[in-house]
Amino acid sequence: MIELQTVSKRYGFKHALNGVTLALPKGKIIGLVGENGSGKTTVLKLMAGLLSPNAGVVALDGKTITRRVAAKIAYMPDTDLFYPYFTVGQLFEFYDSQFEDFQLKKAKEIADFLKVSLDVKISTLSKGNRGRVKIAVTLGREVDYYLLDEPFSGLDPMVREDISKGLIRFTDTERQTVLMSTHEIKEVEPLLDELIVLKEGRILAHKEIDEIRDVYGMDATSWLVSLFRA
């Protein structure tokens, strides 16, 4: 389990997170939503060990997260892939050389599922195909946690659908947990077990999707709107 205990994070004088306490249960797909600047990327980077908090504790199974502990966590940034001069196949081999948990066979299966050719150079790929390759190298790692920063952002509906299906097909919710930040809540909702809502560096809500629909009788989008208007 990944936990944040009263975590605060500042960039200079700017407070990105303010006393956030949060636990990610195992085996769930969890959405992280909130306006731009609400702290989504900061939460993901803290969990990935790419940032350290100014106060509080970020822990994986009770151990404070460092870069070393974070080896069990695959983080997908919202930035583009490096290595434009690699082919997709070469990129997979590079990942294979860098990450012990990388499964070349699985990455190739994902590329095949998403209909991306291994022989094409990254620099010549469309934005949609770069999005597909990003998810393939991320899910190609066999880890307990996948942290995805805006996996659907700026991609057309077909690519978003492919990536959704790739996520369902190639993660195992019996043992793996996915946390993804997103603005496309309407589309992503069927993928999610839970929703975490951030506002101005604080947790506004953390709920199960079924509960939202059952108790409030509305989908996550309408519920979010009502939450922000309250």
Next chain:
Amino acid sequence: MSMKFLPDKPIYQQLIDHIIGDIIRGALAAGEKLPSVREYAVAVGVNANTMQRVYKELEQMEITETRRGQGSFVTENKERIEELREEMKEQLVQSFIQNVEALGFTTNEMVNYLSKRGGNDD
């Protein structure tokens, strides 16, 4: 294509209704094997946990049965399927009556109209 879901009902519930609908329509026959949880989840675009719950509840409702190592199958119990048809009929009629009454019609008025109008299949 992924399935579209209504906003006011849990997704697993809508998937259960969808599968029951397939059974009643005969699109899924008695004794037919269902796709694996993962295959079905990918096909309709939902989380595997949600699909797992759907299969579990269908089994508890004795609509499907799980055979060890083989997967889930639609029940061969014709009486259970007949029961489902009756339950579905009742549900449809209830929601019909609700809609009708919300507009101020009486049920009798609608029944008279329906019997005069006839169905589409005669």
